Amino acid sequence: xxxxYPASFRKRYExxxxxxxxxxxxxxxxxxxxARLWWDLVVDALGxxxxxxxxxxxxxxxxxxxxxxxxxxxxxxxxxPLGQGSIxxxxxxxxxxxxxxxxxxxxxxxxQSIYGANGQMSPVEAVVQRLNRGSAGDSGGxxxxxxxxxxxxxxxxSQTPASGGSGSEAAMLMTSQSDKPAKMSxxxxxxxxxxxxxxxxxxxxxxxxxxxxxxxDPGGQFLADxxxxxxxxxxxxxxxxxxRTEAMLARLPKWVTTDHFEIRxxxxxHPTKDQMRLxxxxxxxxxxxxxxxxxxxxxxxxxxxxxxxxxxxxNLRSHAEGPPCNDxxxxxxxxxxxxxxxxxxPDCGSFxxxxxxxxxxxxxxxDATMKTIADxxxxxxxxxxxxVDETGLAGRxxxxxxxxREAASASQAWAEAPAELQGxxxxxxxxxxxxxxxxxxxxxxxxxxxxxxxxxxxN
Numbered sequence: 193x194x195x196x197y198p199a200s201f202r203k204r205y206e207x208x209x210x211x212x213x214x215x216x217x218x219x220x221x222x223x224x225x226x227a228r229l230w231w232d233l234v235v236d237a238l239g240x241x242x243x244x245x246x247x248x249x250x251x252x253x254x255x256x257x258x259x260x261x262x263x264x265x266x267x268x269x270x271x272x273p274l275g276q277g278s279i280x281x282x283x284x285x286x287x288x289x290x291x292x293x294x295x296x297x298x299x300x301x302x303x304q305s306i307y308g309a310n311g312q313m314s315p316v317e318a319v320v321q322r323l324n325r326g327s328a329g330d331s332g333g334x335x336x337x338x339x340x341x342x343x344x345x346x347x348x349x350s351q352t353p354a355s356g357g358s359g360s361e362a363a364m365l366m367t368s369q370s371d372k373p374a375k376m377s378x379x380x381x382x383x384x385x386x387x388x389x390x391x392x393x394x395x396x397x398x399x400x401x402x403x404x405x406x407x408x409d410p411g412g413q414f415l416a417d418x419x420x421x422x423x424x425x426x427x428x429x430x431x432x433x434x435x436r437t438e439a440m441l442a443r444l445p446k447w448v449t450t451d452h453f454e455i456r457x458x459x460x461x462h463p464t465k466d467q468m469r470l471x472x473x474x475x476x477x478x479x480x481x482x483x484x485x486x487x488x489x490x491x492x493x494x495x496x497x498x499x500x501x502x503x504x505x506x507n508l509r510s511h512a513e514g515p516p517c518n519d520x521x522x523x524x525x526x527x528x529x530x531x532x533x534x535x536x537x538p539d540c541g542s543f544x545x546x547x548x549x550x551x552x553x554x555x556x557x558x559d560a561t562m563k564t565i566a567d568x569x570x571x572x573x574x575x576x577x578x579x580v581d582e583t584g585l586a587g588r589x590x591x592x593x594x595x596x597r598e599a600a601s602a603s604q605a606w607a608e609a610p611a612e613l614q615g616x617x618x619x620x621x622x623x624x625x626x627x628x629x630x631x632x633x634x635x636x637x638x639x640x641x642x643x644x645x646x647x648x649x650x651n
Contacts, residue, residue: 376470378414381457383479383648392417392454398426400567401560402465403541405518412459414468420448420480420645423455427472428484428640432571433578439639448645483644488636494575495582495631496566504585505627507592511559514590517541536592543568548594552615556592565591573618580635583628595621 386392394416396407404410416423421441430436441449459471476482498504517540537544540559548554555572557565566581596615622628 375474376463376467377474377478378457378459378471381414381455381475381479382651383453383455383475384651386417386452386454390417391452394418396465397542398422399542400429400432400564401542403539403559404465405539405541406537406544409462411462414455414457414459414472417452417454419450419452420476423453423472423476424482424484424640424642427469427476429466429469430640431567431578433567434570434574435576435578436637436639440642444642444645447647453648479648481644481646481649482642484640484642486638487641488638490634491637492577493580493633493635493637494577495580495633495635496562496569497629497631498583498585499623499627499629503627505623505625507625508627509590511540511588511590514558517559545572547597550615551597552594553597554592554594556590558590559588560591561588562586565589575618575630577632578637579630580637591626593621593625 392415395410395413396404398416398418421437421444424430424440425437430440455475457471457475459468463471473482515535518538535558536554536556537558543555543557543560545553545555553572555569557568562581562583562585566579569575570577570579594616595618616624619630622630
């Protein structure tokens with residue numbers, strides 16, 4: 193626009209404008225306030241240039257009066273008319289600026305997705321996601337270092353890495369990169385508050401394993417009678433770690449752990465256990481209004497390591513070296529703890545904890561990953577910290593381990609055992625029987641944070 197005015201006016205106006213911009217930018221801070229400043233300067237230039245030239249700097253002989261002096265008017269210079277080239281350059285420059293702005297606003301940007309993998313999201317979508325997350329019911333602030341792993345439990349896009357087991361379909365609910373991941377739901381479901389003093393046994397174990405064993409295939413039936421906290425742990429395949437469980441429950445109302453709810457649901461066909469988890473996530477979101485996300489905290493942990501590099505203990509072996517799994521359990525009740533052939537546990541895909549002789553406890557599993565083993569051991573060893581697998585062992589394993597029950601009561605499993613203990617401590621059993629050891633360290637750990645939950649809606 194200055195090109196429409198004489199060179200003497202342009203020079204003086206540009207100098208004063210630059211001084212004004214410098215002074216204003218020195219006083220204004222923040223993106224919004226500086227953006228408003230630019231807007232004011234543009235509006236001032238568009239509306240004030242003709243008036244400033246006419247009233248302050250303009251020479252009468254330089255102008256052709258085209259309007260009343262009382263109102264803003266626009267004057268075309270006689271001695272310095274705009275050439276076609278200048279108009280073309282100005283037009284093309286404006287068009288390029290508009291195209292660049294439109295491209296940047298619409299271009300997907302790389303971000304660390306809530307599922308730990310790189311995703312694609314436009315700035316507008318990112319803002320909408322943040323607003324939607326903030327409008328969800330809030331059960332308290334977070335002290336954790338958020339890793340943007342927010343998700344609506346059971347809703348589209350609400351996927352989470354499952355703890356325990358590899359290739360889990362439950363993990364799909366927090367790892368899918370598709371814009372509209374499939375939502376799995378029960379065909380029919382009913383929820384009612386359990387009567388005091390009554391208990392309905394589940395038709396399969398709500399544990400972290402990926403197999404229904406030692407129960408029979410439920411054929412799409414889901415039957416359980418537990419507090420909501422148990423359903424959340426199963427639906428999101430949370431590690432059996434007291435520390436992670438306590439961190440989640442600390443934010444929740446008391447009824448989540450005290451009130452029992454009987455859930456009866458039916459799905460078509462024969463869904464896997466992981467598919468049952470996905471359907472339960474949807475049910476909890478629909479009926480309990482559950483909204484949850486994962487956060488990562490750098491926290492003290494115990495690293496599970498090989499005591500001797502490349503060598504495991506006598507009670508930890510590759511599953512391929514052990515007896516095959518029984519793919520067809522006999523019925524809806526667990527098998528006996530020990531088969532006639534001495535195999536413990538009798539079925540694959542689950543963990544079994546039983547009392548042994550001399551006040552000892554015995555735990556075992558077959559066809560389990562080391563990550564699943566590391567996720568489960570804190571629940572029986574009372575380690576005081578989450579356990580992280582750093583053995584480097586891939587594949588699937590069978591193991592059994594026994595230790596003296598009182599040893600698990602020590603505040604720290606890596607501390608020396610009291611003199612009165614006769615059997616192996618938990619740490620001694622890990623080393624001598626499994627060839628593993630514990631090392632105190634720090635590592636990032638995922639915690640489930642419940643943002644909102646409410647009592648179930650009517651059936």
